[in-house]
Amino acid sequence: MKQPFFYEPQHDRADIIKFFRSIGGHTPPHFHRCIELVYISDGAVECEIGGVQFLAKKDDITFTHKCAVHELVPAPAYDDYVLIIGQSYSDDFSSIFQKRTLPAHLADSAFNRTLRPYFDALGEACNRSGAGAELVQKGLVDVIVGSLLGHYERVPATATPALGTVVAVLNYIDDHFDEPITLESISASFGYNKYYFSRLFNRYVGENLNNYINTIRVRNLVARAQKEEDPRLASLVFECGFDSMTTFYRSFARCYNCPPSEVFKKHG
Numbered sequence: 001m002k003q004p005f006f007y008e009p010q011h012d013r014a015d016i017i018k019f020f021r022s023i024g025g026h027t028p029p030h031f032h033r034c035i036e037l038v039y040i041s042d043g044a045v046e047c048e049i050g051g052v053q054f055l056a057k058k059d060d061i062t063f064t065h066k067c068a069v070h071e072l073v074p075a076p077a078y079d080d081y082v083l084i085i086g087q088s089y090s091d092d093f094s095s096i097f098q099k100r101t102l103p104a105h106l107a108d109s110a111f112n113r114t115l116r117p118y119f120d121a122l123g124e125a126c127n128r129s130g131a132g133a134e135l136v137q138k139g140l141v142d143v144i145v146g147s148l149l150g151h152y153e154r155v156p157a158t159a160t161p162a163l164g165t166v167v168a169v170l171n172y173i174d175d176h177f178d179e180p181i182t183l184e185s186i187s188a189s190f191g192y193n194k195y196y197f198s199r200l201f202n203r204y205v206g207e208n209l210n211n212y213i214n215t216i217r218v219r220n221l222v223a224r225a226q227k228e229e230d231p232r233l234a235s236l237v238f239e240c241g242f243d244s245m246t247t248f249y250r251s252f253a254r255c256y257n258c259p260p261s262e263v264f265k266k267h268g
Contacts, residue, residue, distance in 0.1 A: 005029035005069045005206070006215060007170040015086035017137045019119075019126040024078040029071035033167060035085045035097075036064040037144070039112070039119055043078030047071070049104035050158065059109035059116075063102040063148070065157060069206070081119045085145075089138055093145050100154035111151055118144050165190060166204045177216045178241040183209055214251035217241050221248075225264045233260055 008030045011018065024045055044057045050068035055075060064070045087094070106112065118140050125136040169190060173181065186209070187197035201209050221240040225231035234245065242248040256263055 005031065005071075006219065007167070007174070007205075008032045009167075009171055009174055011084050011086070012167065015088050017086060017089050017122075017126065017134075017141060018084040019082065019122050019137075021081050021123065022079070024072065024074055024080045026074060027070070027072040029069050031067050031069045032084075033066050033087060035066060035090055035145075036062075036070070037083040037085075038062040038064075038072070039081040039083075039116070041079045041081060044075045045078040045080075046073040046075045047104070052104045054105040056105060056107075057109070059112050061106040061112050061115075061148070063104055063106055065097055065101045067204075068104075068158075081123070083119070083122065083141070083144070085141055089141060090145075092138075092142055093149070096149065097157055099157055101157040102148055102152055103155050106148060106152055108151065115144055115147055118147075165192075166200065169201065170205075173213055173216055177213060177220060178239060180241070180243075181213055211251075211254070214242070214247065215255060218248075218251050218255050222260075222263060225260070231264055 005028075009032070011032045011034045021041070024040075024043070029048070038056075038061065040056050040058055040060045040062075042058055044055055047054055047056050047062055047070070049062060049064050049070040056062055056078075062070075062072075122137060122140040122144070125133055125140060128136075169186065172186070172189070183194050183198055187194040190197065192200070198209065201212075205212055217240045221236050224236055224240070225233075237245060237248045242251070252260060
């Protein structure tokens, strides 16, 4: 599969501390407003975060600042801890990252190992509930982030223009992808001149509005098709908001290197 990136809204909407251990698979390129830390507990993974490419190995940590596009590819396999910090839980340090942020690759493995017990404790705290558990979670997150800030030199942060507006637009697309959406209609809905809106969207998301909308339509179409025993492609195409089969096939080819029937069979 080719890899256009996409917005992942569920973390932003949940606005919680999310922590889990996993046997790392391929994480396709995506972004969200939450800060994300990944501790590599074993193996190695090829990473690209905010345009920076590197190989992360055992006891390395990756840092993804708000809205940075990130992708992880096993090299050939890895295990990890994943910490996603909702915005309301990052108030203590969010202002610190406005102009300068942590590097994407935190590679002092000896130092990182000293933080491993805090990651373990956080995993235990996230399995509990109640106000006390939330305070413990927030305290452990502050210790981990504060320790990283005290050890690693920060780098310039890339500004994100009109962040709130753009994310609102992306949420709107997620909710209305199956309806007709044009540059004129969506820019008017958000009170912008269409030319300014187009430049803003391209600058932030990295591709034009129509391509992004059709990528979201393709993703949703594939998800629906995977749930059906005998998916009817033409019906799904129009149900997911495409205005023609030609537009669908062109958009599908931007995302996949094989025909829809193979994708449905492969993932069904």
